[in-house]
Every structure is written in C-alpha cells, then in structure tokens.
Amino acid sequence: MVRTRQAYDPVILIITLVLLAIGVVMVHSASSVVSLQKFGDSFYYAKRQLLWAGLGIVGMLLMANYDYHNLRRWAPKIAIASFLFLAIVLIPGVGSTRGGSQAWLGIGSFGIQPSEFAKLGLIIFLAHYLADSGDRMSSFRRGFLPPLLLSLTGVGLIMLEPDLGQSVVIMGTTIILLFAAGARVRHLAGLGGIGLAGFAGLVAMAPYRINRITAFLDPWKDPLGHGYQIIQSLYALGSGGVLGVGLGQSRQKYLYLPEPQTDFIYSILSEELGFLGAATVLALFGVLVWRGFRAAIFAPDEFGSLLAVGITGMIGVQVLINVGVVTGSIPATGITLPLLSYGGSSLTLMLTGIGILLNISRQAQLALR
Numbered sequence: 001m002v003r004t005r006q007a008y009d010p011v012i013l014i015i016t017l018v019l020l021a022i023g024v025v026m027v028h029s030a031s032s033v034v035s036l037q038k039f040g041d042s043f044y045y046a047k048r049q050l051l052w053a054g055l056g057i058v059g060m061l062l063m064a065n066y067d068y069h070n071l072r073r074w075a076p077k078i079a080i081a082s083f084l085f086l087a088i089v090l091i092p093g094v095g096s097t098r099g100g101s102q103a104w105l106g107i108g109s110f111g112i113q114p115s116e117f118a119k120l121g122l123i124i125f126l127a128h129y130l131a132d133s134g135d136r137m138s139s140f141r142r143g144f145l146p147p148l149l150l151s152l153t154g155v156g157l158i159m160l161e162p163d164l165g166q167s168v169v170i171m172g173t174t175i176i177l178l179f180a181a182g183a184r185v186r187h188l189a190g191l192g193g194i195g196l197a198g199f200a201g202l203v204a205m206a207p208y209r210i211n212r213i214t215a216f217l218d219p220w221k222d223p224l225g226h227g228y229q230i231i232q233s234l235y236a237l238g239s240g241g242v243l244g245v246g247l248g249q250s251r252q253k254y255l256y257l258p259e260p261q262t263d264f265i266y267s268i269l270s271e272e273l274g275f276l277g278a279a280t281v282l283a284l285f286g287v288l289v290w291r292g293f294r295a296a297i298f299a300p301d302e303f304g305s306l307l308a309v310g311i312t313g314m315i316g317v318q319v320l321i322n323v324g325v326v327t328g329s330i331p332a333t334g335i336t337l338p339l340l341s342y343g344g345s346s347l348t349l350m351l352t353g354i355g356i357l358l359n360i361s362r363q364a365q366l367a368l369r
Contacts, residue, residue, distance in 0.1 A: 030269075066359060068304055079125035168321060229257070232258075233328070289319075
C-alpha cells in the first residue's frame with residue numbers, strides 16, 4: 001500500500017495566514033499617518049510589511065517541507081551562531097541602536113535583530129538537549145541546571161543591549177520547555193522566586209524601568225511623561241466599544257500613541273474593530289496555541305514534541321505579554337504581537353517557526369495513520 005502525502009495542518013495554516021492578513025491591514029491603518037509624516041508615503045510601512053510577509057511565507061513553506069529531524073544535527077551549530085550574533089551586535093560600530101537598544105545588525109532602515117534568531121535557535125537546541133535528558137531532569141545539577149544556564153547566558157547577552165522584553169520571552173519559553181521535559185515543580189518554583197528577585201534587581205539598576213513600574217501602578221501620576229503611552233493605549237481601547245470606530249478611523253494613530261504599528265498595534269486594532277475584533281484575534285491565537293500543543297502531544301518523537309512545545313510556548317508568551325502591556329495589566333516592556341506587529345526579523349522568524357510546527361504536525365498525522 002502506497003502511503004499518501006499528508007497535507008499541512010489546515011487549522012494552523014489558515015489561522016496563520018488570516019492573522020498575517022489582519023496584520024498587514026492593521027500595520028497600514030496604524031502607520032498611515034506617521035508614514036506620511038516621516039516619509040511622505042502613507043503606505044511606507046505597509047509595503048515593507050508585505051515584503052517581510054512574503055519572505056516569511058517562503059521560509060514557512062521551506063521549513064514545512066523540511067524534515068524537522070534534520071534540525072537535530074544542526075542544533076549545536078544553530079545555538080553557537082545565535083550566541084555569536086548576540087555578541088557581535090554589542091560591538092561598538094557594528095550593532096546599530098534603535099529605541100535605546102543596540103540590538104540591530106544592518107545598514108540604514110534594513111536590519112536584522114539577532115535576539116529574534118536567538119529565540120528560535122535556543123528553542124531548537126533546548127529541544128535537542130532535553131529530548132535526551134530522560135531521568136536526569138529529576139536532578140537539579142545534572143538535568144535542570146545546564147539548559148537553564150544556557151538560556152541565562154543568552155538572556156545576559158540580550159540584557160546588555162538592553163532588551164527586557166525579549167529576555168522575558170526567552171525565560172518564559174525556557175520554563176515551559178523545562179516543565180514539558182519533566183522538571184520538578186519545586187525546581188521551577190525556586191526558579192520563579194529567583195526570577196522575581198532578578199527582575200527586581202534589573203528594575204532597580206535602570207531608572208527608566210523604575211519609571212515604567214510607577215507608570216504601570218499609576219499612569220495618571222505623570223500623564224504627559226512616563227504614563228503617557230499607556231494612557232493613550234487605554235484611550236484607544238475604551239474608544240473602540242463593542243464594534244469599533246471603523247477600519248482606518250482610529251484617532252489615536254494621529255501621533256497620540258507612539259509607534260502604533262509595532263508594540264501597540266493591538267490598541268489600534270481594538271479602537272477600530274472594537275471588542276469583537278479584539279476578541280476574535282485573541283480567539284485565533286488561542287486556537288493556534290491549542291493546535292500547536294496538539295501537534296506536540298502527537299509528535300512521533302520526543303524532539304518533535306519539545307520543539308512544538310517551545311515554538312507554541314514562544315507564541316503564547318509573546319501574545320500574553322503584548323496584550324498585557326497594552327491593556328495596562330503588566331508593566332510596559334517592548335515586545336511585538338506575533339504576526340500582527342510591524343517588524344522584519346520578528347515576522348520572518350515567527351513564520352519560519354510556524355513552518356517547523358507545520359512539519360511536526362504533518363509527521364504526527366502520518367505516524368497516527
């Protein structure tokens with residue numbers, strides 16, 4: 001009997017493309033005013049987002065058709081390359097600074113963000129390492145500590161940029177992977193306590209982070225300063241009501257909400273499409289995360305299962321942080337909303353990761369037949 005070729009998981013593929021399409025439309029809507037002001041072209045950011053989306057779809061399709069088992073051979077080299085890029089970007093004169101972080105490699109407006117590559121690279125390596133951990137995960141020194149130290153090394157390099165948002169995503173994803181690999185709850189609880197202490201230390205080391213915490217607790221204390229961004233975001237959310245003010249009709253994008261096409265695109269989406277539109281987007285992400293974890297459960301091997309958990313966990317953590325920030329539920333930290341926010345590195349790497357997820361899901365279906 002000839003084995004037929006299994007198609008991609010239709011739910012993951014369709015939801016990804018729907019979210020991507022929503023993202024391109026919302027990037028144009030959110031950025032049209034600032035694009036016209038800065039570049040004399042209201043489609044400036046939208047055209048670039050379309051370019052990155054096209055490249056990302058190519059990467060997604062390539063990885064969807066590339067046997068994920070081959071990534072195990074490359075996992076150590078991928079991890080080494082990730083750390084090298086994180087180190088190179090810190091060299092004065094090599095890495096470029098945007099938004100206060102020396103986190104970019106490139107010329108002019110075209111650049112890559114090594115921390116985005118590092119997120120996916122660390123997931124691949126940790127899945128490779130943890131797949132062979134077995135009973136070692138019950139030991140703190142032999143099982144739990146080595147992958148934790150690896151992630152902390154990456155986080156340390158990223159914090160030198162500095163970029164707290166990416167660091168939180170990496171550590172959140174690492175914790176999810178360690179849990180899935182069988183780490184003891186008491187080890188994870190201890191790590192959580194240490195993490196909170198470390199977060200407090202990082203906040204205390206940088207005055208602007210202290211200002212973000214105080215702005216989170218009471219943004220109206222400094223409405224024209226540190227509380228300005230979150231107040232404008234809340235205005236956008238509140239103005240949307242149930243059905244929104246209409247696509248393209250946002251008022252906050254008229255230079256009230258800074259950089260509305262990136263970290264705060266969900267605010268503009270909520271204003272224009274209302275509660276129903278915002279809830280629909282969250283529901284789409286929820287289904288995407290569910291299908292990702294479903295692929296992990298039915299993956300034909302431990303490596304594929306952990307790889308799917310890592311990629312899906314990364315998506316879920318980023319969504320939770322981004323939405324938490326724009327709704328004032330957690331202190332502000334710069335992180336994009338997957339598939340929706342403007343950004344070349346984040347979009348192409350996210351789509352590439354989803355391509356790997358599609359390949360795992362396809363092989364899971366073949367194994368079940």
